[in-house]
Amino acid sequence: MTSERHTVGTQLSFALYGAANRMARLHKPFLEPLGLTFPQYLAILELLDGAPLSVGTLGARLDMDTGTITPLVKRLEGAGFVTRTRDPADERRVLVDLTPRGRALEAEVRGITDKIKSACQLTDQGMDDLRRTLEALAHPASE
Amino acid sequence: MTSERHTVGTQLSFALYGAANRMARLHKPFLEPLGLTFPQYLAILELLDGAPLSVGTLGARLDMDTGTITPLVKRLEGAGFVTRTRDPADERRVLVDLTPRGRALEAEVRGITDKIKSACQLTDQGMDDLRRTLEALAHPASE
DNA sequence: TTCGCTTATCTAGCGTACTAGATTTTAGAA
């Protein structure tokens, strides 16, 4: 009945835009009780995997620009999850480290993955295939 | 060498977040000369497929909330691409229609799809499969 | 008709994302 529609709905970029937004919304009910937003949750995950990290390194890992990561880290500091310290070896750098309060999030934060996985009803294999496809997508050939 | 990293990089949600951001960045050089942002480009595409639409209908098609779509449409109006008119049949509604200046974007806007397609180096088949996978993803079962 | 409920849109406020420009530290050259 909507046979004449052939524009936005057929665009890969629109599907991607929608799926990413839906995924963030799916996380919200689990993250809100912890006092985290979705991008903040990604930052905490990255820090759990090896803090301290410089602001620049953290941003690069998450593919976030300096104008995004700086205020995000400051909010995490304000919430008491991380500390920000000038690197004594290079005073240009700011090292971000987890506080005990930040580390205490680990169990709950890691548990969220499983809850999302079941909500998506994807097999481990399907999820992994999709992840790999997305990682390759829209990446300039040089990288 | 980074064999111990196993957190953010392995998350489907992170891959999705990154791919959507990269896709929007990929569009930017084509959209900037037209004076459009990526979400505005999606709105124009939807309107080209059948204007006028009410603010609510347009938002629903794009899966954008009222707090997002209202200011977006007002900016499109300010740029002279659309008009906003109260629906005489129901004064609660605001109908969004393309101006001649808005319709004049059609050729260039539709051409962007092909440019993105070649930048992504995906076959039509691969693109379509991915699109279908994403459309199903993170959609509650009821829909 | 009028009360009250629903629907459609708008507004305000917070947290991303992005760009561009400013600041501070480091490092190299004259």
Add this chain to the structure above:
DNA sequence: TTCTAAAATCTAGTACGCTAGATAAGCGAA
């Protein structure tokens, strides 16, 4: 050493994306 350029971070401004609350028009029932 001092001048200069590069690197790391910060700040300001615009545009989403979300929530919550406000406004206004339609609509059914007493």
